[in-house]
Amino acid sequence: MTSLRNVAAPYWAEFIGTLVLTVVGLGITAQNLTSSTAGKTAALSSSLGWGLGVTLGIWTTEHVSGGHINPAVTIGRALFNNLSWAKAVGYIGAQTLGAFVGAFIVWVNFASSLSSIKHKDPGMHPASYAFITSNDTWYGFVNEITATFIFVLAIYAVTDNTSNAKSIAPLAIGLALTGASLAVSTPLNIALNPARDFGPRVFAAFAYGFDVFADRKFYFWVPIVAPVIGGTLGAFVYEWLVKRDAEYHHNLEEGNA
Secondary structure, eight states: OHHHHHHHHHHHHHHHHHHHHHHHHHHHHHHHHHOTTOGGGHHHHHHHHHHHHHHHHHHHHHHHHOOOOSHHHHHHHHHHSOOOHHHHHHHHHHHHHHHHHHHHHHHHHHHHHHHTSOOOSSSOOGGGGGTOOOOOHHHHHHHHHHHHHHHHHHHHHHHSTTOTTGGGHHHHHHHHHHHHHHHHOOTTSOOSSHHHHHHHHHHHHHHHOGGGGTHHHHGGGHHHHHHHHHHHHHHHHIIIIIHHHHHHHHHHHHTOO
16 A cells, blocks of 8 residues: 555645646636736736746645646656656646646636626637636747746756755746746736646536637647647757756866866
8 A cells, every 4th residue: 555655646746736736826817707806917916826826836746746737847857857758647647637626626616706707608608718728829829839938948947956046946936937927928828738728628618618629719729739849848948958058167167078
């Protein structure tokens, strides 16, 4: 039993960490959607909320699984940092399930407010926007790649063994997400995390109908594919350009190059 718990621990950690991230982030999004006073502060509160969600999720899981809580990060670690693909697939499954359950928890807490949102058939129920991202396909694709590139690049820089910020990595990573989100998004338009959109979108499909997958000309694939591309580019740039160049100059200064 102990051995099984040890094996399962990282996957449980990714599940719980992504659940924490999703509850905090989607909770802010749901408040903005259902509040009549959100107005011009919605973008700021959403970006800060998701950044705080990332910080809390990583603090919960960092010492057990590495605190990925994001398939884009997991895939980068598999490509460039020797994480096994078998473990990566398990992490991604746990992250997606955690996001799904997190969406359910948010729905339970906001069910009354969300039910008051009027739905005019035909089309997607507007309450679905509490759970999914939505944008023009081209702009969404570019925004997701750009923001996730910056976000994952920051993750690699902060978590590097030589980083001065490593001791406050969860907070620094949360601030990186807030900055990247504020730079290119509005509250409903960016994910930076395939699990953050797909898990809640599946939940929204059960709660409000499968039109969530047809929204904006089947936009659902963008927050899955684009963050993986952006995250992979961010990991590549750090591991193969920034880190290697820094190591070379460090060795040069030490007289070892």
